[in-house]
Amino acid sequence: MQAFIKHTGIVTPVDRVNVDTDAIIPKQFLKRIERTGFGQYLFFEWRWFESGEVNHDFEMNKDRYKGGSVLISRANFGCGSSREHAPWAIQDYGFQVIIAPSFADIFYNNCFKNGILPIKLSEEQVEHFFQMTAAHEGYKLSVDLETKTITDEHGLTISFDLDEHRRQFLLQGLDDIGLTLKHESKITAFEQKRLAEIVV
Amino acid sequence: MGKKTLYEKIWESHVIDQEEGKPAIIYIDLHLVHEVTSPQAFEGLRLSGRTVRRPELTFATMDHNVPTQDRFNIKDPISKQQIETLEKNCRDFGVKLYDLNSADQGVVHVMGPELGLTHPGKTIVCGDSHTSTHGAFGALAFGIGTSEVEHVMATQCLQQVHSKTMEVRVNGQLKPGVKAKDLILGIIAKYGTDFGTGYVIEFTGAAIRGLSMEQRMTVCNMSIEAGARAGIIAPDETTFEYLRGREYVPQGAAFDKAVEKWKQLTTDEGAVYDRTVEIDAAALAPQVTWGTSPGMGTDILSLVPDPKSFTTENERKAAEKAIEYMGLIPGTPMTELKIDRVFIGSCTNGRIEDLRAAAEVAKGYKVASHVNAIVVPGSGRVKIQAEQEGLDKIFSEAGFEWRDAGCSMCLAMNPDVLSPGERCASTSNRNFEGRQGRGGRTHLVSPEMAAAAAIMGHFVDTRDWKFKAEVNA
Numbered sequence: 001m002q003a004f005i006k007h008t009g010i011v012t013p014v015d016r017v018n019v020d021t022d023a024i025i026p027k028q029f030l031k032r033i034e035r036t037g038f039g040q041y042l043f044f045e046w047r048w049f050e051s052g053e054v055n056h057d058f059e060m061n062k063d064r065y066k067g068g069s070v071l072i073s074r075a076n077f078g079c080g081s082s083r084e085h086a087p088w089a090i091q092d093y094g095f096q097v098i099i100a101p102s103f104a105d106i107f108y109n110n111c112f113k114n115g116i117l118p119i120k121l122s123e124e125q126v127e128h129f130f131q132m133t134a135a136h137e138g139y140k141l142s143v144d145l146e147t148k149t150i151t152d153e154h155g156l157t158i159s160f161d162l163d164e165h166r167r168q169f170l171l172q173g174l175d176d177i178g179l180t181l182k183h184e185s186k187i188t189a190f191e192q193k194r195l196a197e198i199v200v
Numbered sequence: 201m202g203k204k205t206l207y208e209k210i211w212e213s214h215v216i217d218q219e220e221g222k223p224a225i226i227y228i229d230l231h232l233v234h235e236v237t238s239p240q241a242f243e244g245l246r247l248s249g250r251t252v253r254r255p256e257l258t259f260a261t262m263d264h265n266v267p268t269q270d271r272f273n274i275k276d277p278i279s280k281q282q283i284e285t286l287e288k289n290c291r292d293f294g295v296k297l298y299d300l301n302s303a304d305q306g307v308v309h310v311m312g313p314e315l316g317l318t319h320p321g322k323t324i325v326c327g328d329s330h331t332s333t334h335g336a337f338g339a340l341a342f343g344i345g346t347s348e349v350e351h352v353m354a355t356q357c358l359q360q361v362h363s364k365t366m367e368v369r370v371n372g373q374l375k376p377g378v379k380a381k382d383l384i385l386g387i388i389a390k391y392g393t394d395f396g397t398g399y400v401i402e403f404t405g406a407a408i409r410g411l412s413m414e415q416r417m418t419v420c421n422m423s424i425e426a427g428a429r430a431g432i433i434a435p436d437e438t439t440f441e442y443l444r445g446r447e448y449v450p451q452g453a454a455f456d457k458a459v460e461k462w463k464q465l466t467t468d469e470g471a472v473y474d475r476t477v478e479i480d481a482a483a484l485a486p487q488v489t490w491g492t493s494p495g496m497g498t499d500i501l502s503l504v505p506d507p508k509s510f511t512t513e514n515e516r517k518a519a520e521k522a523i524e525y526m527g528l529i530p531g532t533p534m535t536e537l538k539i540d541r542v543f544i545g546s547c548t549n550g551r552i553e554d555l556r557a558a559a560e561v562a563k564g565y566k567v568a569s570h571v572n573a574i575v576v577p578g579s580g581r582v583k584i585q586a587e588q589e590g591l592d593k594i595f596s597e598a599g600f601e602w603r604d605a606g607c608s609m610c611l612a613m614n615p616d617v618l619s620p621g622e623r624c625a626s627t628s629n630r631n632f633e634g635r636q637g638r639g640g641r642t643h644l645v646s647p648e649m650a651a652a653a654a655i656m657g658h659f660v661d662t663r664d665w666k667f668k669a670e671v672n673a
Contacts, residue, residue, distance in 0.1 A: 016517075022632040022634060026638075027612060109348075110347065177250070186225075199256060
């Protein structure tokens with residue numbers, strides 16, 4: 001997996017609570033058997049009307065957010081299904097960081113498997129970013145995972161929390177399966193005992 | 201020895217390695233696989249030259265994409281490709297597949313328990329959030345993403361962080377006409393869709409003990425809609441009786457021995473949960489959701505809420521958006537909402553008891569002329585059993601369409617889709633925007649409520665339903 005160390009990018013707001021994975025990537029696009037190419041369908045039903053016309057009211061379609069790579073949203077982001085197609089779509093579209101007050105569990109976990117950094121901040125801090133994004137066209141944030149800080153060009157510096165293991169995992173771009181397989185002898189020993197109990 | 205919760209007991213018996221500051225490595229006893237979230241995982245194995253470590257603990261079926269009519273004729277070429285890819289992957293990697301030719305094929309969370317694959321004390325995963333269903337048996341069961349599907353295939357393990365524990369104690373008994381679906385919808389409406397985030401919820405209390413296995417599955421199924429990692433219910437005689445004699449449980453004396461072991465899977469008296477909430481079962485009425493999140497629900501005798509009645513700005517905005525999307529007017533009684541479609545089925549409510557309950561309501565009535573209603577059994581076995589009991593005839597005579605097994609309109613990946621603006625009474629688990637089809641308006645309800653709504657053409661309080669006859673009379 002590609003490592004995540006630092007990132008600076010334009011902030012794109014999606015101002016809703018409970019953004020679910022059906023909204024992030026509607027089911028009609030889950031039929032592909034590849035991991036790539038989902039970005040074009042990200043937030044499909046919010047980006048386009050039924051007629052195929054562009055919905056200019058949806059934040060991501062506004063010129064000022066073109067090229068955005070830091071997504072900000074509200075509480076319980078990524079709720080719903082376990083589909084990893086959701087982070088695949090977010091990443092394929094160009095986002096590398098997601099900032100929200102809280103994330104749904106499976107989605108949060110899936111982000112790390114794909115080198116996306118989800119950052120939890122307080123409601124007030126996220127609200128501040130919404131306001132700054134609205135007030136300043138091209139508002140950017142710089143995220144430094146080594147120092148766990150977020151800065152902007154207006155003198156703001158805030159720190160964020162992240163589980164240390166997850167941080168190292170992203171910084172080094174580690175391979176999960178490879179890490180687990182380092183415990184091969186322990187797994188085998190456990191497994192032999194366990195299989196006798198569960199295989200009927 | 202310290203007092204432990206059920207979750208902690210299962211967790212501890214599966215930890216292979218736990219280093220300070222790192223996730224534990226836990227063993228996975230059962231891996232269920234379906235066509236949508238597995239192709240990229242199998243492809244990952246191929247690219248890295250890995251195999252499925254324990255094919256005998258891995259079982260696959262196809263459910264999300266399958267048509268419920270003319271099922272072998274999959275017209276969407278991409279759906280077809282996904283199904284064929286699963287067939288090829290299972291062949292190449294030696295995984296047992298219950299395909300469309302199998303009488304056991306069905307929604308993965310209906311099929312697993314039916315085959316007896318789900319046991320108390322097992323760790324069970326699947327690339328599907330509703331894996332929480334299996335927690336009804338006292339298993340630790342949760343949904344995972346595709347990267348983790350690949351991880352389990354390759355290692356039969358997962359890296360996991362210990363969850364917090366929450367007890368949801370449901371005191372008393374549900375009133376007649378109020379079902380497990382109403383209980384879980386009521387809990388989510390009260391506490392919200394993220395109150396379980398970071399927790400494994402154990403459901404306890406007299407009302408839970410009084411539920412059948414099928415109803416317990418409905419409760420655990422939707423614990424993901426409360427944000428929980430998993431839902432779990434300690435096994436008891438109801439659990440053991442459900443499992444006895446099924447293919448993948450021990451038989452004869454070995455079963456009795458297993459039961460003795462399973463009986464240890466309870467939370468110790470005096471064990472402490474990180475959080476406990478209590479619910480009074482008797483206070484619950486049949487539930488209907490009005491919005492676009494499972495927490496936006498209320499009881500049948502309430503009104504569509506006024507967004508202004510919500511406390512926070514974000515909640516008000518969410519309610520406004522939801523009410524606009526749902527095409528509702530605040531203050532309208534829920535019983536006046538006219539529906540166009542009805543879907544009875546899914547991993548939440550597609551089991552035999554669900555169909556019996558819906559059939560009991562439908563018997564002797566006719567579906568309202570403006571309503572299109574479908575009944576989709578959760579599995580091939582449910583379908584066969586329902587037909588043996590004559591439920592298919594009751595549904596057909598009442599004007600419901602009787603279909604083949606699959607996920608169907610729960611997520612509408614197959615041809616069963618709502619049209620824009622259509623309002624649907626659905627026994628499924630999610631009412632997200634577009635979930636059942638772009639512009640579709642989903643109201644989550646129990647099977648009884650869905651059947652009654654189909655007949656009256658609008659929502660009604662099933663506690664007042666005039667049953668015409670008992671189904672099996």
